[in-house]
Amino acid sequence: GENVEQHPSTLSVQEGDSAVIKCTYSDSASNYFPWYKQELGKRPQLIIDIRSNVGEKKDQRIAVTLNKTAKHFSLHITETQPEDSAVYFCAAKTDTGRRALTFGSGTRLQVQP
Amino acid sequence: DGGITQSPKYLFRKEGQNVTLSCEQNLNHDAMYWYRQDPGQGLRLIYYSQIVNDFQKGDIAEGYSVSREKKESFPLTVTSAQKNPTAFYLCATYGGSLAYNEQFFGPGTRLTVL
Numbered sequence: 392g393e394n395v396e397q398h399p400s401t402l403s404v405q406e407g408d409s410a411v412i413k414c415t416y417s418d419s420a421s422n423y424f425p426w427y428k429q430e431l432g433k434r435p436q437l438i439i440d441i442r443s444n445v446g447e448k449k450d451q452r453i454a455v456t457l458n459k460t461a462k463h464f465s466l467h468i469t470e471t472q473p474e475d476s477a478v479y480f481c482a483a484k485t486d487t488g489r490r491a492l493t494f495g496s497g498t499r500l501q502v503q504p
Numbered sequence: 505d506g507g508i509t510q511s512p513k514y515l516f517r518k519e520g521q522n523v524t525l526s527c528e529q530n531l532n533h534d535a536m537y538w539y540r541q542d543p544g545q546g547l548r549l550i551y552y553s554q555i556v557n558d559f560q561k562g563d564i565a566e567g568y569s570v571s572r573e574k575k576e577s578f579p580l581t582v583t584s585a586q587k588n589p590t591a592f593y594l595c596a597t598y599g600g601s602l603a604y605n606e607q608f609f610g611p612g613t614r615l616t617v618l
Binding site for chain 1: 547552562
């Protein structure tokens with residue numbers, strides 16, 4: 392089955408700096424890659440996603456890049472703000488079979504004011 | 505996300521006791537999922553159902569059971585065979601559209617074993 396690895400597990404940046412979180416996946420059939428933000432005790436919230444036919448997607452301060460050949464994708468947050476502090480999860484999914492998300496282990500991002 | 509409700513929000517289980525977590529959705533989605541989240545870890549798939557009256561084991565199904573008698577409902581029972589059930593449980597749905605892949609999550613149930 393699919394295996395998703397995520398790095399780093401913790402990340403501390405100064406307000407205004409950029410943050411990058413990286414994930415690798417194992418199943419070449421995976422074609423959908425979402426990123427979730429989870430605040431303490433809350434449900435994961437989708438912040439951005441990308442399909443395998445696209446190499447990059449941006450939404451204001453957030454961007455995701457995908458390298459299908461290398462099977463890795465990354466989340467980029469620019470101009471970080473204290474409210475960006477949370478745990479971020481990457482995930483991967485195929486359109487066939489169980490169509491369930493396989494999650495990375497998460498990155499705790501701390502933005503220092 | 506407002507279309508998925510989970511109850512209760514907090515649940516306490518004694519050793520040897522079975523408990524059932526509720527998940528209801530009004531999104532008219534065919535597929536429903538149960539995930540388990542342990543502190544500092546990602547979500548792991550317990551069971552999933554892609555259609556009424558059918559469900560499949562996920563990656564960590566041992567000690568759990570489910571039913572899918574109605575499209576709107578996918579309850580999860582944590583049995584006494586689950587030796588370490590303390591975790592945050594999340595129910596999710598998926599509409600199945602290739603044009604829109606988002607999986608929606610319920611608010612979660614936090615289960616603690618006493």
